[in-house]
Amino acid sequence: MALTSSHRADGMSSKYDVLVIGGGNAALCAAIAARRGGASVLVLEGAPKFYRGGNTRHTRNMRCAHDAATEILTGPYTEEEFWEDLLRVTGGQTDEVLARHMIRESKDILNWIVEQGVRWQPSLGGTLSLGRTNSFFLGGGRAMLNALYLTAEQLGVNVAYDAEVTDLVIEDGMFLAARLKRPINGETEIRATSLVAAAGGFEANIEWLKQYWGEAADNFLIRGTPYNRGSILKMLLDKGVQEVGDPTQCHAVAIDARAPKFDGGIITRHDSVVFGIVVNKHAQRFYDEGEDLWPKRYAIWGRLVAAQPDQIAYIIFDSTVVTSFMPTLFPPIAARTVAELAGKLELEPAALENTITEFNAAVRPGTFDHTVLDDCVTEGITPPKTHWARKIETPPYLAYPVRPGITFTYLGTRVTKEARMLMADGKPSGNMFAAGEIMAGNVLGKGYAAGMGMTIGSVFGRIAGREAAKHARN
């Protein structure tokens, strides 16, 4: 494959056909597609090598439409069903043309991604509900990234790590160059014929989150790496690219309060809410713990906790349910009595005792089944617990402290079906494309369903790479 740019002996060129900024699934799919399309490609990953890949590091599956069962998928998942699921989780906040295009393209991604070295496996233990719709990466998201990087490098894509971009030179909707904080092979400015921005959202940028959430954002934990700072997104929006998605919104789940500030990933999550009650720092319940099944309930507890004082809450349960959910990274805090538990959690003992006594008194008899919306309910308390309500009375009493864990943000750049960015004046950019979380808001105005982020990344990454290479060739 002949490279069209002026290549230096060390393999790094100061002018590329396609510059990809970002290093996750979308960026690598774009880089590989562009390279396969005949372009010379440089990937600038802002993180060090170990932390490469942004949120892709922590993913584990992708949702693709398919008309028949496969080796690893238990049954068909039609385009129409995918579309209905997307419509439901977003409440209609989606671009139908773009979304349907993505869903159609996702069918081919199932095979294309395997050709790039990624390997599938059946759904993991404890995720049977996804066995038909979602394909899991063998070894998880980092294994997927390793495969994509290996393929990209074997194809001749150049990759630079710790490559922080400080400025984008854009004129009349045309990308000209990216400026770097640290030089790469002596160059602090990289020019390219096309740009693919695949640099994620701003979930790790606490200052930016504070614009919408105030001081509460200081108590948020970030599930991915500290490198998802949204700096490229900000530059693009500041330079006239049209925005999409609600800037104030982010996807948040309840994660263990003992988790690290950044990059705790999936293993700090808690899905034990339904087996007990959740109280705030005043030992008061604040929401129906039995409202809905996983995964819907999974995604609401992050913002519920974010709305509580000091952004902290405690899942309280007793010893009868310990083996009902997956083992957790952090052990539950245990005590022989409710008062002792309150002491360990630094809650007012009398208040917690009172809350549990009231709750237990309100529990009506029923037949417990955590796999369906069962008939175990409370009566006469507010908020009620409308399913799975059982008395908390068998010591030891146990608790998990939880905080909001921020997964991703919805603000992004508006794009066309070709993944081409639209400028604020409505005109398509001449040479700028976007893929992945940075443009996810086009399809996913709110809500989430497992594996959709990776679908958006791979589908639009591949499209963006292909289109960027096509532009560079012409």
Next chain:
Amino acid sequence: MHGTRILNEADRLMTVCNSCRYCEGLCAVFPAMEMRRAFSDGDLNYLANLCHACGACYVDCQFSPPHEFNVNVPKTLAVARAESYAAYAWPQALSGAFTRNGLVISVIAALSMAAFILGFAALNDHSALFGVHTGAGAFYKLMPHNAMAALFSAAFLYAILALGMSLRAFWRDIGTPIGGRAEGGSIFQAIRDAGELRYLHGGGVGCYNEDDKPTDRRKVFHHLTFYGFLLCFAATSVATLYHYLLGREAPYPVWDLPVVLGTLGGIGLIVGPIGLFLAKTRRDPALLDENRYGMDVGFIAMLFLTGLTGMLLLILRGTVAMGPLLALHLGAVFALFITMPYGKFVHGIYRFAALVRYAQERRPAA
């Protein structure tokens, strides 16, 4: 809390892994882990010996160092595995042989070969030791067959006894299988899994070495070594049958079964260990238990030495070098036998047992 620091660390890691489970498709360790919520010493030793050290879970892990969760399953299980060898050694008085194993193996090998050389020299006159002997019974002019058979049978039976007692201790420690049932099918499953090194594969692509590019090198060289060893063992067994049942004495012609088997096996035992040694130098040090370098290399060297002296003996058996080479070969084989229960050889025994246990656990309960 567990008996040792490394088991505490293994417990911590299995708790992290059990809340993640991304690696469950890579090998047998993680599905076995998922069948448990808490881990006894025996559970951890079972998992440690089930691990084939392919390294995939380290390369694939989002929490491996420098991440603060510091998840390094291959290295931790390698250390736990090596410590388990000493813990199950029989008699326990000899478990110390594992601490400076490379040195122990080298000294025993050197002493053993020296003893045969000196023994040959003392018991034979100079002309016999450096004479040219050919035809049936040529070897026994230097050492009477009965003496050879008695000495090696004793060494072999001791090795079997010590290994058997060690295995018994391991099997007791890992407890009863979870869920499944114990029966013969599991043994056949384990023989298949061990025979093809099913789990030394990084989830299908091979082992991880010095970089992100997996290869199947270790698997290939391990096959050469293991099947080379089995062929050599078969050669000796056939020769023993020839001797006692047919009254035919060694050395045998080159086309005869013991020599054919021994030659093929010998090639495996020369090429395999060299390949394993080179593959070892190419592995990412982060994955390895560097304190057990001596144990690993000691065992590889013993196998190589056995193969090399055997092949030289075959090639030079019609020359004056036959006497000294026979002494060296017998010395190497003797040392290999008596050090088997106290060196890296035991990994095969425990791993096989762990695979049997795994097959039992994966078998649906009746």
